[in-house]
Amino acid sequence: MNGIDVIKEDILLDCSGLLCPMPIVKTAKAIKEMQTGQILKMISTDAGSPPDIAAWSRQTGNELLLSTEDGGKFVFFLKKS
Amino acid sequence: MSKSNPNAPKRLALIASKGTLDWAYPPFILASAAGAMGWEVGVFFTFYGLTLLKPELTAAVSPLGNPAMPMKMPFGPEGFQNINWNMPNLLMANVPGFESLATTLMKQTFKNKGVASIEKLREMCVDMDVRLIGCQMTMDVFGFKREDFIPQAEIGGAATFLEYAADADVQLFI
Numbered sequence: 001m002n003g004i005d006v007i008k009e010d011i012l013l014d015c016s017g018l019l020c021p022m023p024i025v026k027t028a029k030a031i032k033e034m035q036t037g038q039i040l041k042m043i044s045t046d047a048g049s050p051p052d053i054a055a056w057s058r059q060t061g062n063e064l065l066l067s068t069e070d071g072g073k074f075v076f077f078l079k080k081s
Numbered sequence: 082m083s084k085s086n087p088n089a090p091k092r093l094a095l096i097a098s099k100g101t102l103d104w105a106y107p108p109f110i111l112a113s114a115a116g117a118m119g120w121e122v123g124v125f126f127t128f129y130g131l132t133l134l135k136p137e138l139t140a141a142v143s144p145l146g147n148p149a150m151p152m153k154m155p156f157g158p159e160g161f162q163n164i165n166w167n168m169p170n171l172l173m174a175n176v177p178g179f180e181s182l183a184t185t186l187m188k189q190t191f192k193n194k195g196v197a198s199i200e201k202l203r204e205m206c207v208d209m210d211v212r213l214i215g216c217q218m219t220m221d222v223f224g225f226k227r228e229d230f231i232p233q234a235e236i237g238g239a240a241t242f243l244e245y246a247a248d249a250d251v252q253l254f255i
Contacts, residue, residue, distance in 0.1 A: 019195045021114035025205055028117035046195075059091070059118040 003066050007077045009041035010034065016045045016073065023049050024056045027078065031062055034080045039065065042076045049074045084248050092121040094249035096242070100129035102142040102184055102199070103150070107255050108133075109202035115251075116209030123212035123249075125242040126234075130255075131219045134230040138199050141184040145173040155189035207233045214241060 013030045015023040023044045030040055042053070050067055053076050057064035065077040093115040097108035108124050115122045126134050133140065144150050152166040173179050192198070197205075206213065213234045220226070220236070227236060246252045 017195045018197075021110050021117065021202075022195070022197050025113050025117045028119075056118055059120075 004068055004070055004075060007039060007041075007065060009077065010038040011040045013040060013042045015049075016043055018044070019046050020048050020052065024052055027053065027056065027076075028060070031060075031078065031080050036080055038080050040076075040078045040080070042078065044074045044076070045072075046074070049076070053078070084250075086248075089248070090119055090121050091115075092245075092249040092251075093123075094242070094246035094252045095122070095124045096254045097124050097126045097130035097133060098128045098255065100132040100140055102140040102187060103147070104130075104255065105133050105138070105140045105199045106196075106202075109199060109206060111253070111255075112211045113202050113205040113209065116206060116211055120250075122206070122209070123214060123242075123245045124206075125214045125216065125237075125245075127216035127219050131215055131223070131225065133199070133203070134213060134215050134234045136231050138203070140199060141180055142187050143173070143180045144168060144183050145170065145180075152183070153186070153190055155186055155193050207231075212245070214245075 011030060011034060013026060015026055018026070023042070023046050027040070027042050030042075034040060044053075046052075053067060054064060056062075057078060061081045063079040063081060065079055067074070067076050069075065093111065095108050095112060097105075099105070108130070112122045112124050142150070144152060152168055154162055154164070154166070156162070188198075213231075214237045215225075215230055215234045217236050217238050
């Protein structure tokens with residue numbers, strides 16, 4: 001149980017195959033369109049994403065609820081602040 | 082000295098001084114990433130970096146004088162793609178079209194790996210209201226006119242950049 005099935009996302013964003021900085025650029029764009037409190041699930045294959053998404057979350061104040069791996073991909077749940 | 086407005090968002094001030102394909106990436110990657118983090122971003126394009134504000138980007142890369150540049154083939158099986166092709170200087174300097182070949186190979190490798198093109202990254206920067214400042218002095222030296230650059234660019238000099246950079250949290254020369 002890695003928590004991945006517990007959180008329900010409002011929006012899904014798949015950044016598979018993209019390298020830096022596109023996953024955070026697309027994440028920022030997606031969050032901008034969302035309402036406060038909504039949850040974004042972002043999937044990435046970029047090994048730089050776990051530290052980058054954590055940094056992005058700290059810098060923007062959008063909470064990183066979960067950062068995990070699933071089936072060889074990195075999965076993030078972010079809550080819009 | 083502290084920032085003039087302590088409540089202002091974080092700010093990144095970059096100088097982009099190089100116009101080759103390899104050196105075009107760092108300023109646009111950092112600028113778009115900072116924009117995505119909600120920072121204010123300004124990039125001062127000077128000397129060869131100024132060409133990165135032209136509507137059609139023609140940035141190329143040369144392995145000549147770049148001894149650390151890996152020469153990789155963007156096609157074939159993975160093992161083949163990972164081979165580093167060491168090219169003698171004599172060949173790189175004298176074979177016509179070697180530079181455009183190297184540029185094509187680098188662009189294709191980057192594309193295959195999922196790196197956005199310079200055009201795409203610049204478009205992202207424009208979308209995120211990154212200030213793109215072209216250097217007036219460089220324009221005069223190389224004979225560029227305002228209309229040679231994308232409309233989103235603004236023109237300024239050293240003082241314009243320094244005033245912006247004085248209030249920045251991160252300043253980098255690239």
